[in-house]
Amino acid sequence: MDIDRKDGRTANQLRPLSCSRNVLNRAHGSASWSQGETKVLAAVYGPKAGTNKNENPEKACFEVIWKPKTGQIGKEEKEYEMILKKTVQSICVLNVHPNTTTSIIIQVVNDDGAVSLVIELFLLLQFRRFTP
Numbered sequence: 808m809d810i811d812r813k814d815g816r817t818a819n820q821l822r823p824l825s826c827s828r829n830v831l832n833r834a835h836g837s838a839s840w841s842q843g844e845t846k847v848l849a850a851v852y853g854p855k856a857g858t859n860k861n862e863n864p865e866k867a868c869f870e871v872i873w874k875p876k877t878g879q880i881g882k883e884e885k886e887y888e889m890i891l892k893k894t895v896q897s898i899c900v901l902n903v904h905p906n907t908t909t910s911i912i913i914q915v916v917n918d919d920g921a922v923s924l925v926i927e928l929f930l931l932l933q934f935r936r937f938t939p
Contacts, residue, residue, distance in 0.1 A: 814843065822921065844919035854907035866901035868908040876915045887913075887922075 811817060822843030831837035834850035841847070858868040871888040873880055880888075891911065915922060 839916075842921045844917055845921050846916040847922060848914040848916055850912045851909060852912070853909035854904045855909070856907060858906055858908055862908075864906045867899065867904045869895045869899075869911060870908060871895070871911045871913065874912065874914045876918060 814822075816822065822845070825841045827839045829837055830839045830848070831850050834852055836851040837849065839846065839848050854867060858864050858866075859870060862868040869892050871891045873884045873888045873891075875881070875884055891913070895911065
């Protein structure tokens with residue numbers, strides 16, 4: 808038995824997905840992702856020479872900066888940053904660009920749920936160039 812949700816979807820129906828690539832001129836890679844009413848803007852800058860403190864210079868370094876729709880970053884957003892950084896490190900060959908830093912900026916435009924899925928899809932698209 809299918810039960811309709813508040814937004815009119817059935818229990819097994821996904822929210823509609825939408826993606827626009829290269830939406831920012833100065834970024835090396837960017838995308839606007841949405842799933843239903845959830846919308847995220849993400850940008851990648853780099854790789855740039857040098858690594859952050861406490862990072863191995865023989866490997867690529869990634870920094871993730873999460874910008875919520877309003878207010879300051881909280882504990883949940885800090886966890887998102889850490890999860891995203893670990894995800895990127897796990898899908899990239901880190902010795903391809905040693906002693907470099909790549910910055911990933913995530914701006915939540917609207918959060919109606921499924922933010923993490925939207926971000927994961929963006930990362931898979933952007934970081935396929937770092938994988939063999």
